[in-house]
Amino acid sequence: MPLDPSRTVAELRELQELTGDENGAQRVAWTDTWERARAWLREKVAATGAVEEVDEAGNQWFTLPGGSERELVLGGHIDSVPNGGWLDGCLNVMAAVEVLRRVAEEGTPLTVRVVNWADEEGARFGRSLFGSSAAGGSMADQDELRQRRDADGIALPDALAEHGVDLDRALKARPQLENAVAYLELHIEQGPVLESLDLPLGVVLGTFGVERHQITWRGQAAHAGSTPMDQRRDALAGAARLELELRPIAAEVGDGAVCTSGGVVCKPGIVTSVVETAEQLLDQRHLDATKLARLLSLAREASERFASEENIDVEWNRIWGIEPIPFDDRLIALAEESIQEIAGACHRLPSGPLHDAAEVARAGIPTVMVFVQSLRGLSHTKLEDTKSEHLELSVRALDRLTTKALEAFA
Numbered sequence: 001m002p003l004d005p006s007r008t009v010a011e012l013r014e015l016q017e018l019t020g021d022e023n024g025a026q027r028v029a030w031t032d033t034w035e036r037a038r039a040w041l042r043e044k045v046a047a048t049g050a051v052e053e054v055d056e057a058g059n060q061w062f063t064l065p066g067g068s069e070r071e072l073v074l075g076g077h078i079d080s081v082p083n084g085g086w087l088d089g090c091l092n093v094m095a096a097v098e099v100l101r102r103v104a105e106e107g108t109p110l111t112v113r114v115v116n117w118a119d120e121e122g123a124r125f126g127r128s129l130f131g132s133s134a135a136g137g138s139m140a141d142q143d144e145l146r147q148r149r150d151a152d153g154i155a156l157p158d159a160l161a162e163h164g165v166d167l168d169r170a171l172k173a174r175p176q177l178e179n180a181v182a183y184l185e186l187h188i189e190q191g192p193v194l195e196s197l198d199l200p201l202g203v204v205l206g207t208f209g210v211e212r213h214q215i216t217w218r219g220q221a222a223h224a225g226s227t228p229m230d231q232r233r234d235a236l237a238g239a240a241r242l243e244l245e246l247r248p249i250a251a252e253v254g255d256g257a258v259c260t261s262g263g264v265v266c267k268p269g270i271v272t273s274v275v276e277t278a279e280q281l282l283d284q285r286h287l288d289a290t291k292l293a294r295l296l297s298l299a300r301e302a303s304e305r306f307a308s309e310e311n312i313d314v315e316w317n318r319i320w321g322i323e324p325i326p327f328d329d330r331l332i333a334l335a336e337e338s339i340q341e342i343a344g345a346c347h348r349l350p351s352g353p354l355h356d357a358a359e360v361a362r363a364g365i366p367t368v369m370v371f372v373q374s375l376r377g378l379s380h381t382k383l384e385d386t387k388s389e390h391l392e393l394s395v396r397a398l399d400r401l402t403t404k405a406l407e408a409f410a
Contacts, residue, residue, distance in 0.1 A: 005392035024382030029119035057134035058118035066108035077120035085384025132356035136363035192377030204369035208285035209324035221276035331368035
């Protein structure tokens with residue numbers, strides 16, 4: 001069965017019709033629609049002869065034995081956010097299936113596996129990368145997961161049980177990666193960089209480290225009509241000034257640094273009072289750990305300066321963080337070579353969003369990702385799109401990379 005990238009595009013459209021509606025994709029993990037998609041995937045893979053297995057974390061594996069028990073893994077996720085796009089996640093899986101068809105026809109020196117990771121998005125319970133973190137061994141404390149509820153009050157363990165997964169046994173999925181020698185993942189970029197460069201494909205250097213904090217500014221409530229401007233202790237002034245300072249901070253650190261003030265909640269929150277308390281959310285990301293720390297340091301210094309100048313107080317509380325996860329240099333070179341051979345040019349870029357690939361890389365397995373251009377940089381919306389010719393190029397690039405990886409790791 002020769003490689004047919006146009007079949008991938010057709011199958012993605014078929015999946016869109018099966019599991020979407022006028023608002024977009026509805027394959028939220030741990031739902032009936034998600035299970036319908038998994039059953040559909042099972043049917044698509046059947047002709048390859050690959051053996052299906054669902055592990056303790058709900059990950060769906062398809063294994064094609066080769067000349068060695070050493071395994072090359074290709075992966076993705078078929079779950080989506082509510083009202084999501086037609087490509088996010090499922091392109092990864094269906095491109096890998098197309099490569100698997102070609103490999104099944106020609107034979108392989110290594111065992112080749114395609115994995116459909118369970119609940120990459122975390123859309124229902126707010127816990128992203130569920131299946132890959134279980135297999136990679138970095139899953140968070142089970143006690144914390146047991147407390148999670150969806151919008152209807154259903155507990156995470158109960159929802160998992162409806163789909164044959166016992167939360168307490170999820171970490172038993174770790175042996176699935178014991179024989180993996182490399183992991184490859186294709187994904188839409190979900191950003192505007194490749195389109196701005198007029199390039200269809202890029203190779204991903206790694207995923208950003210993240211520092212996420214809540215910053216609380218405290219001033220003094222006072223009557224909006226009777227308090228002179230120069231005598232106010234306005235908590236919102238601190239948050240506003242820090243928001244404006246984030247751009248020069250990111251520019252100073254450079255190399256792709258991004259900082260986002262994602263929300264400010266003001267109290268008492270009425271137009272007739274000076275703001276007494278402003279709770280500000282800050283997200284900072286970089287591929288380099290030292291520069292990520294520099295981003296945080298500069299923001300802290302700026303906040304303290306603004307607090308002093310505005311005669312208010314400021315307090316920082318860390319919400320969450322993850323270290324930068326670089327991908328494998330050898331695989332990056334092979335991916336770049338593959339893209340250049342298929343598309344003529346390649347751009348190297350980091351990934352701001354997290355992906356299952358990051359969890360695999362964190363587990364110590366050589367990993368790389370290939371990005372394909374996203375039109376207008378849009379994702380997690382029904383407007384998400386990529387040109388069909390670029391999708392077909394991405395399948396060819398993944399196939400070429402698979403061939404090179406099989407040779408390199410055999």
